Amino acid sequence: GNSVTQMEGPVTLSEEAFLTINCTYTATGYPSLFWYVQYPGEGLQLLLKATKADDKGSNKGFEATYRKETTSFHLEKGSVQVSDSAVYFCALNVGSGTYKYIFGTGTRLKVLA
């Protein structure tokens, strides 16, 4: 079946530190991969996506590369800010039928000034 595994949090970093949040997946077919972010009290917002192998998604300084050989989609940012504090969800959908998402459990990031 399809599944997503994320590193457990919380992750606590100082401002301007380098961020990596690991995400690996198991999927039948050829999934699209996504990172969503959830700020306190808000819904999920798309951060970035990649629809095929070797694609790199990027947005707001965050990047993730779709690695089919390692079934991974790790999220990185070179210099985090306090405003990046949120919960980050890795997700996949398989491009057939419903296109429903399978989410990881989420990783809480706390950035300290």
Added chain:
Amino acid sequence: DTGVSQNPRHKITKRGQNVTFRCDPISEHNRLYWYRQTLGQGPEFLTYFQNEAQLEKSRLLSDRFSAERPKGSFSTLEIQRTEQGDSAMYLCASRPGTANTEAFFGQGTRLTVV
């Protein structure tokens, strides 16, 4: 259009009562999804509509749950005879019908069953 809208934002109910949530998707989106998110977990798929047709339901959607999208626009999710285990955030999402497009999520309805 300001995005996916969900009402109410919060609902507290007594065990055994019925509750109904509403989702208004982005107007041109014909696909609509309901997810449930419990504390510390990622959202889990509940059900999917393409226009007014409910095409898939998760095993999580017990017979106490029913969802409708009568005119292919807004959707409602009703939970009958609520239980404490139903306490969760209920998220609605919509997307257009084209492939490889992402879903847009509402802010969710937080249900607390006491």
